[in-house]
Amino acid sequence: MSPSRTPLLLFAPxxxxxxxxxxxxxxxxxQRLPDLSGLxxxxxxxxxxxxxREALVRAAGAALLMPQLLSLTQLAARYRAGDAPAPLSALAxxxxxxxxxxxxxxxxxxxxxxxxxxxxxxxxxxxxxNAVQLPERLEDFAxxxxxxxxxxxxxxxxxxxxxxHQLWRAYTEEIGDRAPAVAHLRALxxxxxxxxxxxxxxxDHLSRAEARLLAPLLAEGRLALWSRGRSSGRDGEAPNRxxxxxxxxxxxxxxxxxxxGRLLDALFALGDGSLAERAxxxxxxGPCGIRLVAASSPEHEARVVELAVREALLAGHRDxxxxxxxxxxARRLRALLERAxxxxxxxxxxxxxxxxxxxxxxxxxxxxxxxxxxxxxxxxLKSGFFRGEPVERPExxxxxxxxxxxxxxxxxxxxAPRAGLAALQKLVDDRWPALFERLQRxxxxxxxxxxxxxxxxxxxxxxxxxxxxxxxxxxADDDAGSQVIAALRQLEQALDGLPLRLRxxxxxxxxxxxxxxSTFRPEVDPGLPRxxxxxxxxxxxxxxxxxxxASATRAAxxxxxxxxxxxxxAVRAELGLEGWPVRQALGLSRLxxxxxxxxxxIASYAAAEDGDTPQPSPWLExxxxxxxxxxxxPLHDSALAARAGLAATRIAPRVAVDLQPQAMPxxxxxxxxxxxxxxxxxxxxxxxxxxxWHAAKNLRLDAGQDPDAEPDRSDYGDRVHRILCAFHEQRxxxxxxxxxxxxxxxxxxxxxxxxxxxxxxxxxxxxxMAAVWQREFARVRPWLAVQLAERSDAxxxxxxxxxxxxxxxxLGGLVDRIEHRTEGATIVDYKTGSRVPDAKAMVSGEAVQLxxxxxxxxxxxxxxxxxxxxxxxxxKRIVSLPDETLTPLLSAIETRLQSLRxxxxxxxxxxxxxxxxxxxxxxxxxxxxxxxxxxxx
Numbered sequence: 001m002s003p004s005r006t007p008l009l010l011f012a013p014x015x016x017x018x019x020x021x022x023x024x025x026x027x028x029x030x031q032r033l034p035d036l037s038g039l040x041x042x043x044x045x046x047x048x049x050x051x052x053r054e055a056l057v058r059a060a061g062a063a064l065l066m067p068q069l070l071s072l073t074q075l076a077a078r079y080r081a082g083d084a085p086a087p088l089s090a091l092a093x094x095x096x097x098x099x100x101x102x103x104x105x106x107x108x109x110x111x112x113x114x115x116x117x118x119x120x121x122x123x124x125x126x127x128x129x130n131a132v133q134l135p136e137r138l139e140d141f142a143x144x145x146x147x148x149x150x151x152x153x154x155x156x157x158x159x160x161x162x163x164x165h166q167l168w169r170a171y172t173e174e175i176g177d178r179a180p181a182v183a184h185l186r187a188l189x190x191x192x193x194x195x196x197x198x199x200x201x202x203x204d205h206l207s208r209a210e211a212r213l214l215a216p217l218l219a220e221g222r223l224a225l226w227s228r229g230r231s232s233g234r235d236g237e238a239p240n241r242x243x244x245x246x247x248x249x250x251x252x253x254x255x256x257x258x259x260x261g262r263l264l265d266a267l268f269a270l271g272d273g274s275l276a277e278r279a280x281x282x283x284x285x286g287p288c289g290i291r292l293v294a295a296s297s298p299e300h301e302a303r304v305v306e307l308a309v310r311e312a313l314l315a316g317h318r319d320x321x322x323x324x325x326x327x328x329x330a331r332r333l334r335a336l337l338e339r340a341x342x343x344x345x346x347x348x349x350x351x352x353x354x355x356x357x358x359x360x361x362x363x364x365x366x367x368x369x370x371x372x373x374x375x376x377x378x379x380x381l382k383s384g385f386f387r388g389e390p391v392e393r394p395e396x397x398x399x400x401x402x403x404x405x406x407x408x409x410x411x412x413x414x415x416a417p418r419a420g421l422a423a424l425q426k427l428v429d430d431r432w433p434a435l436f437e438r439l440q441r442x443x444x445x446x447x448x449x450x451x452x453x454x455x456x457x458x459x460x461x462x463x464x465x466x467x468x469x470x471x472x473x474x475x476a477d478d479d480a481g482s483q484v485i486a487a488l489r490q491l492e493q494a495l496d497g498l499p500l501r502l503r504x505x506x507x508x509x510x511x512x513x514x515x516x517x518s519t520f521r522p523e524v525d526p527g528l529p530r531x532x533x534x535x536x537x538x539x540x541x542x543x544x545x546x547x548x549x550a551s552a553t554r555a556a557x558x559x560x561x562x563x564x565x566x567x568x569x570a571v572r573a574e575l576g577l578e579g580w581p582v583r584q585a586l587g588l589s590r591l592x593x594x595x596x597x598x599x600x601x602i603a604s605y606a607a608a609e610d611g612d613t614p615q616p617s618p619w620l621e622x623x624x625x626x627x628x629x630x631x632x633x634p635l636h637d638s639a640l641a642a643r644a645g646l647a648a649t650r651i652a653p654r655v656a657v658d659l660q661p662q663a664m665p666x667x668x669x670x671x672x673x674x675x676x677x678x679x680x681x682x683x684x685x686x687x688x689x690x691x692x693w694h695a696a697k698n699l700r701l702d703a704g705q706d707p708d709a710e711p712d713r714s715d716y717g718d719r720v721h722r723i724l725c726a727f728h729e730q731r732x733x734x735x736x737x738x739x740x741x742x743x744x745x746x747x748x749x750x751x752x753x754x755x756x757x758x759x760x761x762x763x764x765x766x767x768x769m770a771a772v773w774q775r776e777f778a779r780v781r782p783w784l785a786v787q788l789a790e791r792s793d794a795x796x797x798x799x800x801x802x803x804x805x806x807x808x809x810x811l812g813g814l815v816d817r818i819e820h821r822t823e824g825a826t827i828v829d830y831k832t833g834s835r836v837p838d839a840k841a842m843v844s845g846e847a848v849q850l851x852x853x854x855x856x857x858x859x860x861x862x863x864x865x866x867x868x869x870x871x872x873x874x875x876k877r878i879v880s881l882p883d884e885t886l887t888p889l890l891s892a893i894e895t896r897l898q899s900l901r902x903x904x905x906x907x908x909x910x911x912x913x914x915x916x917x918x919x920x921x922x923x924x925x926x927x928x929x930x931x932x933x934x935x936x937x
Contacts, residue, residue, distance in 0.1 A: 007218040008248045009226045010239055013264070014255035014596040017228045017541045018048065021201060022055035024226075025067075033060055039067035040195075042075050044202035044227075044540040047347065047532070051543070052201065072200070072210070076184050079191035087183035091514065092494040093175060094121045095455075098510075099500040100167055114513055119566045120164070123577075124171050128181035129207035132576040134168055141165045145567075148574035164566060185209050192217055200225040202541035204238060205586055208576075211245035218246055228541055228593050233268040235592035237585035255596075259632070260288040264595060267623050268588075282630040289599055291637040292552075292624055294614045295606035295644075302332040303644040304604050305550045309531055310340055312600075317545035323594065324550035325535045327351070333533075333550075339651045343528040348535055349519030352487060355480035358515050360385045364471060365462075365508065368448045372421040372439070385474030385481060442468030448504040456495035458507040463488055483520040490514075536590050544598040552603040557591060557617035558584055591619065602640070665691055665928050666911035669904040673698040677803075678897075680813035680852040686900065687848055691912035695924040698910075716773045717832040719763075720868055721816065723755045723777070724830065725798045727788070735759065743792035749785035753778070780868050787866070787878075794819035794826070804856040807897035811856045813849075824861025824883065827853045832869035842881055843889060851886075851893050860886060 011017050029036060036056070043049060049069045056064055088096075097117035127134065135141045142161040171179065177186055192213050204227050206214065217223035229239035231250050243250040255261060262282055293308075295301035305322060312320045322344070324330060334344040352358055360383040366376035380386055421440060446458075446465040466472045466485075475481030491514055502510070524530060534542070536557075561569060561580040573579040595601055605616045616624075624635040643649050675682075675697050685693040695701045726735040735758050741747045756777050763770030796819055803812040817828035829850055837847030842863070845851075850863035864880040881889070904910075912928045919930055 006251045007221065007224050008243060008246060008250045009224070009253060010230060010250045011226065011228050011253045012230050012255040012261075013228060013235075013593045014258060014261045015228070015253065016543050017202070017597075018051045018055045018543055019059070020253065021226055021541075022052065022059040025199070026056065026059040033064070034062060035065045036067045037065045038197055040075070040198040041067045041069045042072050042198060042200045042203075043069055044071075044200075044204070045538055046071065047534070047538060048202055048541050051541075072188070072203070073184065076187035076191055078187075079194070080183070080187040081190060084183075084186070085178050087180055088175060088178045089490070089494060090121065090180055091490060093171075093179060094118055095494050095498055095500065096175065097121055097167060097171070099498050100170060102500065104163065104166075112509070114510055119564070120167055120171075123164070123566055124168060124179065125181040126572075126577050127168075127575075128179065128185065129209050130577050131209040131212060134165065138162060138165045144575070145571065148567075148571040160566070185213070188213055196222055198223050200227075203227055204229060204242065204540055204589060206242060206245060207578075208245060211242075215246045215248070218248055229589050230592075233265065233270060233592075234585075235268045235589045238582075238589040241582065241585070260290065260596060263288055263623065263627055263630070263632075264592060267619065267626060268592060282626070282632075287633045288627060288635070289601060290595060290623070290635055291600070291602045291640070292616060292620055292635045293602060293604045293637050293640050294616070295604055295641060296614075298329060298606050298608070299332065300641070300645060301550065301604050301606035302329055302336060303650075304641055305329070305333055305548050306336040306340070307644045307649055308546075308548050308602050308604075308640060309337065309342065312546040312548075313342070313529060313531075319544040319598075320531050320546045320548070321542065321544045321598075322531060322533045322548045322550060323536060323539060324533065325556065326551035329551055330533055336651075337531065341528055343524040343530045344533050345524050345530040346521060346533045347538060348533060349521045350480075351516060352480065352483055352518040352520050353512065353515040355484070355520065356383065357385065357475055357478055357481035357484045359383070360471065360475070360481075361466070361484055361515075362512075364466070364469060365446075365448070367439075368443050368446055368465075369504075369508075372424060372443075374424065377424070383474075385471050385478065386469075439469060442466075442470075448508075450504070452501045452503045454495075454498075455500040455502045455507055455510065456492060456498065458502065458504065459488060459492035459495055459511075462511070463492065479522050480520050483518070484515070487514055487518050536587060536594065539590055539594050539597070542594065542597045545600070547594065547598040547601045549594065549601060549603040551605065552617050552620055553605045553608075554615040554617055555608075557619060558587060588619075602637070664912055664914065666909040667691070667694060668907045669694070669910055670698065670907070671905045674904055676810050678809040678811055678852075680849045683811075683848050683852045683897075687846065688915065688918045689913045689922070690910035691928055692918070692922055692924055694910040695927055701924065701927070715769070716776070716869060717830070719759050719773060720777060720832050721799070721830060722759050723752065724817070726755050726759075727752065728796050728798045731799070743789050745782070745785040745789045748788050749781050752781050752785060756781070776869060784866075784868065791819060794821050796820075802853075802856045806855050807894050808901035809897060811852060813853055813856065815853050815857070818857060821861070824859045825857050826862045826864060827857055827860060828864045828866055829853070831865050831867050836865050836867050836879060839879055839881060842879075843885060845889070845893060845896065848893060850881075851889055854886065854890055855894060860890070862886060 011020050025036075025039070026033070029039065032038070041052065043052065052069060053066060056066065094114070094117045097120050098113045101113040101116055126132075135144060138161065141164075145161050177183055188210065195217055198217075200214075200223065203225060214223060214225075218225065225242075225246070227239070227242075230236050230252060231240050231243070239250060259282075266282055293304050295304050305324075309320055309322065322333070325348075327348075327350075330344070330346060330348070334346070337344050360380065363376040363379035363383065366373070367380060370376065421436060421443075424436075442465045445468050446461045463472075463485075466475070466488075472485065475485050488511075491511065561584075564572065567575070569579045573581075603616070603620055605614050605620075607614045627633075627635050678686075682693065682697055685696060722732065722735070725731055727739050730737055736751075736754055739748065739751050741751065756774060760770050760774045760777075764774070796817060797815075798817055800815045800818055801812065802815065803810055805811075815827060816830045819826040819828065827850055837849070841847035842850065850865065854860035854863055861883045862880055863886060864878050866878055912930065914930050919925060922928075925931075
């Protein structure tokens with residue numbers, strides 16, 4: 001029985017495609033009702049299956065025995081011969097090509113074999129699908145390329161031609177019918193023998209080879225193709241090409257004329273009519289059902305799309321669809337919709353390499369590659385996939401202990417976390433021995449520093465190490481984690497029997513590439529309303545109530561031609577392959593269908609970077625201009641963009657939060673918490689901000705250190721202090737002995753240079769900043785040598801700890817330098833940073849570091865800061881207070897300390913001062929919340 005008198009039907013854009021198809025099928029086969037199981041509907045996308053089933057039931061008005069609904073690939077697979085060899089996966093073909101390429105490294109020097117293998121596999125698949133046979137002789141192929149490139153000489157092309165031709169011959173001979181495209185075509189050929197009562201629904205593109213197989217069935221009436229599109233206008237190029245491949249005329253099913261349809265017909269019309277002429281023909285008023293929304297940034301666009309979806313659902317629309325290929329927007333949109341209780345049903349799938357499970361696998365492999373560097377080990381332990389940490393004693397888990405030690409390290413252990421598993425075990429006092437043994441044993445399963453080995457052995461060893469370390473069970477319980485394990489097993493299966501030998505770094509690159517090209521779809525909560533996320537390629541036959549076309553930018557629609565590793569677009573077209581113009585025409589046809597696939601279409605766009613001007617698709621921009629010239633309502637919707645930027649349109653927390661203005665914190669002191677020891681730094685904190693002192697000393701809160709922080713100014717200061725300490729005393733046996741030469745600037749400067757070389761030497765091999773520090777010290781060295789020569793009459797002590805009872809406190813601190821003379825002691829502090837207190841700050845009692853030291857020293861006569869770094873113009877400066885100023889200052893500071901102690905013991909308040917200069921360097925801003933109470937005040 002003939003499925004249709006018209007083998008090729010085009011339903012015009014603007015028709016309810018699925019409903020039209022269902023009504024025609026029911027009308028043509030009403031005598032069969034309710035049994036339509038003898039019909040076969042081959043859909044262009046699985047997304048058409050559910051709408052078609054529902055539309056058939058509506059058209060029949062009763063329950064049905066449904067037709068078979070499947071894809072073209074599934075149809076062909078049903079007819080694959082039982083004795084035919086199983087087709088290879090795309091991964092297996094790529095790996096086979098990569099193995100051949102490793103034997104031909106000289107042909108493509110410096111190129112990644114897997115990248116070239118991917119390009120070759122894609123090329124060979126396209127050759128098969130487009131029924132292209134390369135010349136048997138290399139010379140003929142090279143000449144074909146020379147003509148295609150319009151090149152006068154052949155030499156520059158011979159290497160590329162040789163590689164492609166040689167590997168194509170090997171591919172067709174050794175893989176042959178097992179190649180995915182060839183196996184598909186063979187099975188489709190077998191299916192064509194028996195096909196009856198079959199319809200291709202929604203297909204707007206077929207390869208040349210598929211078209212050649214299906215064209216006779218269409219001509220005989222055994223098969224029909226019903227799609228959406230039209231044969232006129234720029235958007236008709238793709239349907240016309242399909243009709244040409246099938247050698248059939250397309251019969252169009254017209255749609256009811258609408259203002260939107262006429263606007264789009266004029267937009268895509270072929271001809272030279274001016275905008276004004278088209279506008280006169282389309283003069284009218286009212287909305288056309290398309291809105292364009294310009295967002296100020298990618299973040300704003302995500303909020304625009306999310307708000308458009310929510311407003312559509314709240315208005316009672318059932319079918320709301322988002323169309324976008326922007327994965328960054330998709331990730332943000334998913335989070336926003338989930339906050340609103342809406343599930344984003346992502347039909348595209350997330351790249352597996354972006355999942356937390358893949359990050360955990362990467363952390364484990366980095367542990368092995370870096371000798372268990374602390375950072376990947378912490379990532380591994382904190383991942384949530386690491387199972388079975390043994391509980392050997394009632395202590396925090398290893399991850400918490402490592403985190404604590406790494407952020408609050410003893411000074412001599414700051415570099416220990418980088419020294420390997422043994423050093424880490426020592427750092428935690430040899431606790432958790434079973435866990436460390438398990439890490440070591442699992443690591444031995446995967447000797448990443450070993451010699452090259454078969455790639456399949458690397459895959460098996462990776463899986464074994466995951467089992468050994470205890471990750472496999474955790475990954476298996478996670479959606480993405482199970483896909484990571486499956487991807488590893490796929491890689492192992494594809495590599496089995498392949499004589500591909502790789503170094504670990506090469507296998508790691510192969511594994512990373514496999515995860516980057518694999519996708520997974522997380523499960524969607526069945527209890528939430530769903531909004532599908534599609535790409536433009538997935539919208540064949542789509543009908544909805546509201547469509548949101550996101551990322552409708554100039555870069556995405558129509559987009560730019562992709563770069564090709566092998567052959568440019570002109571050469572590929574000369575070889576008989578589909579080029580960029582074919583894909584562009586197909587995209588334009590799909591865009592036209594999408595713009596009429598719903599009563600309301602909202603297109604959003606944003607600049608790639610904040611601050612740039614958003615650039616919409618030129619087609620949408622022209623549509624807006626044409627509608628405005630014709631007198632229709634403006635398409636640009638600034639109101640939606642404005643609403644999306646308002647706090648009132650955002651999802652509120654489930655529990656209402658009453659935000660009240662915060663007062664300046666001023667906790668009461670507690671005598672039980674008061675420390676007896678007061679260092680110079682603690683003394684300074686107490687004067688600058690009592691609340692900061694309370695948090696650090698009473699509550700003992702510490703912001704810790706970032707183990708990955710860049711070297712800061714204190715590292716340079718530590719080295720300068722070591723040099724000046726070694727000049728006077730032998731504290732470090734690794735440095736030269738103290739200076740014992742004449743009290744003259746020149747020999748002292750030379751000896752300071754010797755000491756500096758010794759101090760900076762370990763850093764120069766590993767820290768780029770060390771050379772900068774060394775040059776900076778060299779600039780101050782001559783001046784410093786003069787000071788040391790002139791002060792050689794004094795008895796010098798360096799890095800002196802002098803605790804002393806004063807005013808109820810035990811004053812302490814490490815004094816850089818004390819010069820003893822008969823008239824008294826001069827206390828010196830070295831400053832290598834940019835902040836050095838001036839004499840005014842010291843006399844006023846605001847800068848208390850040196851006066852604090854003076855209170856702890858017998859017979860102080862003067863205090864001095866030596867500025868040895870920072871701003872070049874301010875180098876080599878001394879800030880000092882003589883005895884006549886120092887004596888009354890120390891008396892006043894001692895009196896203030898007594899008063900402070902008494903008030904603290906009495907429970908006096910400890911307010912946060914909120915001085916900007918102090919808060920800038922405070923670790924407790926999140927605790928005192930200065931921003932809230934400063935704003936309130």
